[in-house]
Amino acid sequence: MAEFDVIIIGAGPGGYVGAIRCAQLGLKTAVVEGRETLGGTCLNVGCIPSKALLHASHCLHDAETNFAKMGLKGKSPSVDWPTMLGYKDDVIGQNTKGIEFLFKKNKITWLKGWGSIPEPGKVKVGDEVHEAKNIVIATGSEPSSLPGVTVDEKVVVTSTGALALPKIPKTMVVIGAGVIGLEMGSVYSRLGAEVTVVEYLDAITPGMDADVQKNFQRILKRQGLNFIMGAAVQGVEVKRGKATVSYKLNKNGTEATLDADCVLVATGRKPFTDGLGLDALGVEMEKRGQIKTDGHFATNIKGIYAIGDAIVGPMLAHKAEDEGMALAEILAGKSGHVNYDVIPGVIYTTPEVASVGATEEQLKAEGRAYKVGKFAFMGNGRAKAVFQGEGFVKILADQSTDRILGAHIIGPAAGELIHEICVGMEFGASAQDIALTCHAHPTFSEAVREAALACGDGPIHS
Numbered sequence: 001m002a003e004f005d006v007i008i009i010g011a012g013p014g015g016y017v018g019a020i021r022c023a024q025l026g027l028k029t030a031v032v033e034g035r036e037t038l039g040g041t042c043l044n045v046g047c048i049p050s051k052a053l054l055h056a057s058h059c060l061h062d063a064e065t066n067f068a069k070m071g072l073k074g075k076s077p078s079v080d081w082p083t084m085l086g087y088k089d090d091v092i093g094q095n096t097k098g099i100e101f102l103f104k105k106n107k108i109t110w111l112k113g114w115g116s117i118p119e120p121g122k123v124k125v126g127d128e129v130h131e132a133k134n135i136v137i138a139t140g141s142e143p144s145s146l147p148g149v150t151v152d153e154k155v156v157v158t159s160t161g162a163l164a165l166p167k168i169p170k171t172m173v174v175i176g177a178g179v180i181g182l183e184m185g186s187v188y189s190r191l192g193a194e195v196t197v198v199e200y201l202d203a204i205t206p207g208m209d210a211d212v213q214k215n216f217q218r219i220l221k222r223q224g225l226n227f228i229m230g231a232a233v234q235g236v237e238v239k240r241g242k243a244t245v246s247y248k249l250n251k252n253g254t255e256a257t258l259d260a261d262c263v264l265v266a267t268g269r270k271p272f273t274d275g276l277g278l279d280a281l282g283v284e285m286e287k288r289g290q291i292k293t294d295g296h297f298a299t300n301i302k303g304i305y306a307i308g309d310a311i312v313g314p315m316l317a318h319k320a321e322d323e324g325m326a327l328a329e330i331l332a333g334k335s336g337h338v339n340y341d342v343i344p345g346v347i348y349t350t351p352e353v354a355s356v357g358a359t360e361e362q363l364k365a366e367g368r369a370y371k372v373g374k375f376a377f378m379g380n381g382r383a384k385a386v387f388q389g390e391g392f393v394k395i396l397a398d399q400s401t402d403r404i405l406g407a408h409i410i411g412p413a414a415g416e417l418i419h420e421i422c423v424g425m426e427f428g429a430s431a432q433d434i435a436l437t438c439h440a441h442p443t444f445s446e447a448v449r450e451a452a453l454a455c456g457d458g459p460i461h462s
């Protein structure tokens with residue numbers, strides 16, 4: 001008999017959540033993790049620490065710009081960077097210890113070390129080989145490199161280095177106007193750095209609804225971020241602790257350079273599958289380096305599965321979590337399922353940006369007949385009371401059936417508000433279903449209802 005029913009390699013959101021569900025469903029479960037702490041990139045050097053720094057820098061911004069307006073007088077706080085980093089590390093610690101507790105509670109074995117798969121049914125960790133009926137690869141992703149750019153995590157950093165800079169840089173260049181670039185660029189801009197974002201495309205946040213892209217960029221510019229759009233970074237040179245970024249404009253080939261104390265490379269991530277032994281096993285891969293899986297997360301090798309950033313789909317912690325839970329159910333003989341049409345995406349800047357489902361551009365490309373209901377936060381009393389009247393809620397609904405096809409929000413608590421739409425979409429809701437639901441006053445959520453009303457007879461407050 002195998003030692004374990006399931007061995008999961010990787011304790012990020014996909015792996016640890018999947019492990020907990022496996023254990024809850026009665027499967028004898030182990031997780032291989034080589035980091036000192038559980039939680040993967042997300043908890044240790046990603047989602048959670050960046051949210052701590054976003055929160056701290058937002059508080060500073062609020063104190064500098066809004067406190068006096070509310071009659072809160074006195075000196076603005078100054079930044080004690082080591083303490084701020086300590087607060088961030090404390091938040092990480094609380095969360096990683098929380099997972100350790102959950103592992104103990106659910107009797108999940110933590111196999112400490114880096115795992116490989118010498119043959120189907122076996123996982124090697126250090127010198128030990130463990131047997132399992134099922135092996136799940138949940139090894140996540142790593143920053144993808146850019147030709148001509150050498151990351152040293154001191155002057156030229158990825159998101160990992162950006163979360164632990166020795167001091168706040170005076171000047172920072174961010175390569176890539178995606179989620180990481182804008183979240184971390186916002187943090188350092190609010191903490192006093194002069195931040196310039198260099199982006200290859202003509203719009204920020206690729207794949208987002210164009211309305212949101214434009215509005216978001218306008219807001220970020222007003223907040224002090226500089227943008228050089230349509231520019232391909234050619235290389236970064238570091239001399240005596242300072243960087244020079246060279247780029248070429250796509251429209252006319254003009255070449256130019258930018259000097260900076262720090263360069264953040266945020267040009268995407270790639271699956272992390274090194275050292276697992278997948279080549280030798282003959283595991284089929286996709287062209288872009290992801291592990292190929294069927295609709296049930298199975299690879300072409302019997303008993304080996306993969307989830308999260310290591311397979312196709314959006315590289316999002318919650319997508320990995322859902323896949324982990326669904327696979328656990330499948331392995332326990334139930335029917336696990338992930339609805340890829342309803343996976344929200346959130347950017348945790350201030351204001352937040354959130355979206356789910358189709359963008360207007362996608363609907364146009366598909367030739368779908370749709371209607372747009374839009375409501376600006378300027379018409380929302382609660383938003384104005386907290387200096388967050390920027391942005392809007394935009395709901396896209398089918399022209400004839402009124403079924404919600406997508407929603408895009410930029411504004412206060414957008415990352416929370418989007419879930420009302422997600423639940424609605426899971427239930428096949430129409431915009432009218434949201435519009436007819438009583439929403440408490442005064443809440444930001446009323447803006448969602450108003451956008452839903454805008455899909456029908458019209459909003460009240462605009």
Ligand code: NAI
Pocket residue numbers: 047146175176177178179180181183198199200201204205206231232233234265266267268269314315316345346347348
């Ligand atoms: P991204 O794919 O979101 O954005 C990368 C950007 O870099 C693109 O706009 C691209 O056009 C640009 N770019 C690429 N090469 C370039 C070049 N040579 N010169 C200039 N610009 C160039 O990637 P990002 O921000 O690194 O994030 C990686 C992954 O992590 C994403 O899949 C993201 O969804 C995920 N993530 C999600 C978060 C969230 O949900 N809040 C937070 C952080 C990361």
